[in-house]
Amino acid sequence: MALVTKMSDIERETIKIGKQQINHFSHRHPLEAAEVHDGDDKLGACAGCEHEIVGPAYVCTKGTCSFVLHDLCSDLPRHHRHRCHPGHPLSLLPSPPYSDCEFTCDACGESGHGFTYHCATCKFDLHVECAALPETVKRSDHHHDFVLMTNLDGGDLVCCGCDDDRVAKGGWMYCCLDCKLGLHLACAETC
Ligand SMILES: [Zn+2]
Ligand SMILES: [Zn+2]
Ligand SMILES: [Zn+2]
Ligand SMILES: [Zn+2]
Ligand SMILES: [Zn+2]
Ligand SMILES: [Zn+2]
Structure with a gap:
C-alpha cells in the first residue's frame, strides 16, 4: 500500500500495528493505529489532550503531517x-x-x-x-468521599490537600459536604 511505504520513508520510530486505519472527524487525512515510543520527536503532542504520547496511538498516514492522537483520545x-x-x-x-x-x-x-x-x-x-474527571475521589486520611462540584460562591472552603483556599469562583473542586472541606483538582490527583 502506498500509504504504508510513505510512512516508512521518513523513518518514524513508530511501529505500526497492522493496517488498521480510521477516518477521524478532527483530521482531514486517514489515521493509522501505531505504537509510539519515547524519542519519536517527529510527532507532535496529542491533538486532543495536548499531552505527549507514548503507547498506543493513531498517527496520520501522510508522512509530512505530524498529527497524532492517543488511542483513548481518538475514541x-x-x-x-x-x-x-x-x-x-x-x-x-x-x-x-x-x-x-x-x-x-x-x-x-x-x-x-x-x-x-x-x-x-x-x-x-x-x-x-x-x-473525564471522576465524580468522587477518596483521600486516605479522610473517611468521606469528596464530590466534584462547581465552586459557586468564590471559595470559603480551604483545600485540605495544600491549605490554600483560593479556588476561582466558577471553577471546579472536590468537596466533602459533611465536613465543609475542599480539595483542588490538582491536589486530588496527588492523594
Ligand atoms: Zn490525548
Ligand atoms: Zn495529517
Ligand atoms: Zn489544594
Ligand atoms: Zn451551557
Ligand atoms: Zn481543564
Ligand atoms: Zn468529611
Missing part, C-alpha cells in the same frame, strides 16, 4: 452531558471555536488548544481530561 464520545453543566449537552470540537484558537477550561481554569467539550450557548469549555 471520545462526540456529545457529553456533565453533572457540573446540567443545562446543556457538550459537543466535542476538534479545536477551540474562538478566533485566537484558545479556550479557557471552566473546570481547571487553564488554557487549552486541543479538543474541547463545548457548550455554544454558555461559551463553556472543558479539556477532555477535565470532562
Whole structure:
C-alpha cells in the first residue's frame, strides 16, 4: 500500500500495528493505529489532550503531517452531558471555536488548544481530561468521599490537600459536604 511505504520513508520510530486505519472527524487525512515510543520527536503532542504520547496511538498516514492522537483520545464520545453543566449537552470540537484558537477550561481554569467539550450557548469549555474527571475521589486520611462540584460562591472552603483556599469562583473542586472541606483538582490527583 502506498500509504504504508510513505510512512516508512521518513523513518518514524513508530511501529505500526497492522493496517488498521480510521477516518477521524478532527483530521482531514486517514489515521493509522501505531505504537509510539519515547524519542519519536517527529510527532507532535496529542491533538486532543495536548499531552505527549507514548503507547498506543493513531498517527496520520501522510508522512509530512505530524498529527497524532492517543488511542483513548481518538475514541471520545462526540456529545457529553456533565453533572457540573446540567443545562446543556457538550459537543466535542476538534479545536477551540474562538478566533485566537484558545479556550479557557471552566473546570481547571487553564488554557487549552486541543479538543474541547463545548457548550455554544454558555461559551463553556472543558479539556477532555477535565470532562473525564471522576465524580468522587477518596483521600486516605479522610473517611468521606469528596464530590466534584462547581465552586459557586468564590471559595470559603480551604483545600485540605495544600491549605490554600483560593479556588476561582466558577471553577471546579472536590468537596466533602459533611465536613465543609475542599480539595483542588490538582491536589486530588496527588492523594
Ligand atoms: Zn490525548
Ligand atoms: Zn495529517
Ligand atoms: Zn481543564
Ligand atoms: Zn451551557
Ligand atoms: Zn489544594
Ligand atoms: Zn468529611
